[in-house]
Amino acid sequence: MSYESPIREPLVTGGKGYHDITEGVLAPLEKKPNMTWLAAFGLSAMVMTMGVSLIIWTFFEGIGAWGLNKTIGWAFDITNFVFWVGIGHAGTLISAILLLFRQTWRNSINRAAEAMTIFAVICAALFPLIHMGRPWVGAFWVLPLPNTRGSLWVNFNSPLLWDVFAISTYFSVSLVFWYLGLIPDLASIRDRAKNKIAKAIYGALSMGWNGSTRTWHRYEIVSLILAGLATPLVLSVHTIVSFDFATSIVPGWHTTIFPPYFVAGAIFSGFGMVQTLMVVTRKVYKLENFITLSHMDAMAKIVILTGSLVGIAYATEFFIAWYSGNTYEQYAFINRMFGPYWWSYWAMISCNVITPQLFWFKKVRENMLLTFIISIFVNIGMWFERFVIIATSLARDFMPANWALYTPTYVEVGIFIGTFGVFFTFFFLFAKFLPVVNMFEVKTLVKDDTVVDHGHHDDHGDQHSHSAEAGVSHSH
Amino acid sequence: MSSYKDTTKNFLLGKFHKPGQVINSVKALQGEGFSVYDVYSPFPIHGLDRILGIKRSRLTIAAFLFGMTGTCTALSMMLYMMYFDWPMDIGGKPSYLAPAAVPVSFELTVLFAAFGMVFTFFAVSKMYPGKKPVIMDPRVTDDVMVLAIEKSAIEEADQDKIEGIMMSHGAFEISEKTVHNELFEV
Numbered sequence: 233m234s235y236e237s238p239i240r241e242p243l244v245t246g247g248k249g250y251h252d253i254t255e256g257v258l259a260p261l262e263k264k265p266n267m268t269w270l271a272a273f274g275l276s277a278m279v280m281t282m283g284v285s286l287i288i289w290t291f292f293e294g295i296g297a298w299g300l301n302k303t304i305g306w307a308f309d310i311t312n313f314v315f316w317v318g319i320g321h322a323g324t325l326i327s328a329i330l331l332l333f334r335q336t337w338r339n340s341i342n343r344a345a346e347a348m349t350i351f352a353v354i355c356a357a358l359f360p361l362i363h364m365g366r367p368w369v370g371a372f373w374v375l376p377l378p379n380t381r382g383s384l385w386v387n388f389n390s391p392l393l394w395d396v397f398a399i400s401t402y403f404s405v406s407l408v409f410w411y412l413g414l415i416p417d418l419a420s421i422r423d424r425a426k427n428k429i430a431k432a433i434y435g436a437l438s439m440g441w442n443g444s445t446r447t448w449h450r451y452e453i454v455s456l457i458l459a460g461l462a463t464p465l466v467l468s469v470h471t472i473v474s475f476d477f478a479t480s481i482v483p484g485w486h487t488t489i490f491p492p493y494f495v496a497g498a499i500f501s502g503f504g505m506v507q508t509l510m511v512v513t514r515k516v517y518k519l520e521n522f523i524t525l526s527h528m529d530a531m532a533k534i535v536i537l538t539g540s541l542v543g544i545a546y547a548t549e550f551f552i553a554w555y556s557g558n559t560y561e562q563y564a565f566i567n568r569m570f571g572p573y574w575w576s577y578w579a580m581i582s583c584n585v586i587t588p589q590l591f592w593f594k595k596v597r598e599n600m601l602l603t604f605i606i607s608i609f610v611n612i613g614m615w616f617e618r619f620v621i622i623a624t625s626l627a628r629d630f631m632p633a634n635w636a637l638y639t640p641t642y643v644e645v646g647i648f649i650g651t652f653g654v655f656f657t658f659f660f661l662f663a664k665f666l667p668v669v670n671m672f673e674v675k676t677l678v679k680d681d682t683v684v685d686h687g688h689h690d691d692h693g694d695q696h697s698h699s700a701e702a703g704v705s706h707s708h
Numbered sequence: 709m710s711s712y713k714d715t716t717k718n719f720l721l722g723k724f725h726k727p728g729q730v731i732n733s734v735k736a737l738q739g740e741g742f743s744v745y746d747v748y749s750p751f752p753i754h755g756l757d758r759i760l761g762i763k764r765s766r767l768t769i770a771a772f773l774f775g776m777t778g779t780c781t782a783l784s785m786m787l788y789m790m791y792f793d794w795p796m797d798i799g800g801k802p803s804y805l806a807p808a809a810v811p812v813s814f815e816l817t818v819l820f821a822a823f824g825m826v827f828t829f830f831a832v833s834k835m836y837p838g839k840k841p842v843i844m845d846p847r848v849t850d851d852v853m854v855l856a857i858e859k860s861a862i863e864e865a866d867q868d869k870i871e872g873i874m875m876s877h878g879a880f881e882i883s884e885k886t887v888h889n890e891l892f893e894v
Contacts, residue, residue, distance in 0.1 A: 404819065423843065458825070461775075472811055
């Protein structure tokens with residue numbers, strides 16, 4: 233048992249005991265879906281269908297369906313790719329890095345954040361795949377598969393290829409980490425399920441879990457090592473994404489600050505999305521006692537920290553452009569601020585650097601409506617950051633004769649909106665069929681002076697017999 | 709069925725509501741010289757593994773070995789493809805360069821270590837999709853901790869004493885369970 237300061241607010245409020253946690257978290261799974269869920273799921277599925285239709289249209293028509301031109305070959309799609317990968321960073325940060333730092337407040341938000349990671353990475357991976365134009369032959373371009381041309385292998389010196397390895401490793405390791413964390417909770421659902429089909433499915437997925445101390449012992453070691461592996465992994469992924477740009481010589485991309493700057497931005501945008509999702513989920517699922525105001529407070533603080541880091545990165549980039557004495561580099565930054573895409577630059581600054589500073593006020597951190605609004609600003613701002621970096625740098629590089637402007641077509645905008653459909657379709661399915669809060673980890677946070685019920689445990693909630701036992705070792 | 713080894717075991721189960729009660733109960737039983745088979749709980753009880761005398765798992769070593777396999781796979785794959793099989797001369801730069809090999813070798817190290825370790829964990833814990841679980845009490849995955857004592861390991865006469873120890877440490881229920889022909893976790 234780790235030591236916890238008595239001043240610190242409890243992470244599970246409302247005097248909830250173990251059984252209350254099971255009941256509270258599993259209630260939405262065991263009920264029939266209500267109209268709100270069906271409507272939200274239906275809407276997401278429709279948006280997803282629209283996105284998929286436009287992807288099919290892109291394959292049919294070719295990349296010419298998009299607004300790209302000879303000068304600007306990367307725009308909406310790569311912006312969206314980096315945007316979604318960035319969002320996917322908070323999940324592993326919460327589940328792995330905060331586990332290593334023993335930040336136990338992560339216990340109630342890690343499940344949803346990891347789910348968010350997986351769905352966001354799915355959305356992200358779509359874009360490079362679509363951008364290939366013919367992804368069905370793309371396997372030969374991104375994987376070292378023997379072929380009839382030599383074999384002519386993929387180029388391992390290219391950051392684009394490193395990205396393939398980074399993203400696919402990140403996705404599969406996150407998926408395994410998430411599934412491993414789900415097993416004990418799937419067993420809880422199995423043991424409570426009344427429906428035969430549900431019992432069979434959750435039973436098969438829980439792999440015969442029985443809560444033995446021997447298994448728990450190994451389980452905890454595996455979780456810890458996975459966290460240790462995922463921590464450098466999550467940092468490597470956005471580092472490598474930033475290499476896609478930083479190893480080139482395009483003014484505005486060719487900077488050594490990119491890896492830490494991208495990682496900070498990724499964590500920032502990821503926490504923005506976690507806030508967006510958690511504000512809604514805790515309210516709709518009545519999980520306010522597990523995802524408490526102090527959880528929301530902690531996330532808001534991370535948003536201020538990473539938002540400010542991103543702000544410093546913008547300033548540093550600007551300073552170095554001036555200090556380098558390189559005309560092209562200097563022009564790239566002046567162009568960002570006052571060029572044809574000035575509005576995207578200032579949208580980025582106001583959403584990423586200015587609005588999150590409101591979180592310095594405790595009143596704002598504890599106001600869920602304001603938190604929600606600011607988190608939406610963060611999401612928007614981080615999308616613009618990637619657009620600014622990618623599109624404005626390409627629009628005006630070394631040769632004025634090659635300068636061009638880029639406007640997305642309805643196909644690109646539609647595919648981007650469609651990925652929100654993909655993301656939320658998966659998220660709503662997750663929220664309906666899997667526990668959104670990691671029950672067994674939250675149970676470890678219950679203080680020993682909470683409910684002790686020596687009788688039946690069907691009616692825990694009403695019998696709050698607070699015993700005087702202070703800690704585990706003193707109980708009798 | 710004759711080749712099928714009979715692994716029927718009878719257990720005496722003490723059921724608790726709090727992790728502290730289980731820890732104290734296990735300590736008291738061990739103090740009296742009784743051996744505890746296992747404890748089943750809805751969440752990991754820290755320190756209990758050591759009290760039960762469970763040796764530290766060697767999964768960490770497995771993870772390291774799998775990780776090294778990943779590193780070697782990545783490095784040798786790239787060396788073969790980029791240097792031996794199809795070297796490319798791009799502006800006179802070396803076709804196989806150590807710094808450029810770092811990202812892919814790192815990713816494959818993590819990939820191999822993570823998957824290798826998780827599958828080893830499933831194997832040593834005898835977990836697989838669709839396995840029929842040995843459920844000591846269905847509430848074990850909810851809010852009940854079950855202390856299991858194998859009946860063949862104790863004297864018939866001691867049973868009352870064991871039950872007394874468990875009750876005095878807060879067991880709210882004592883029961884017995886027979887488990888037939890199941891794979892037991894070792």
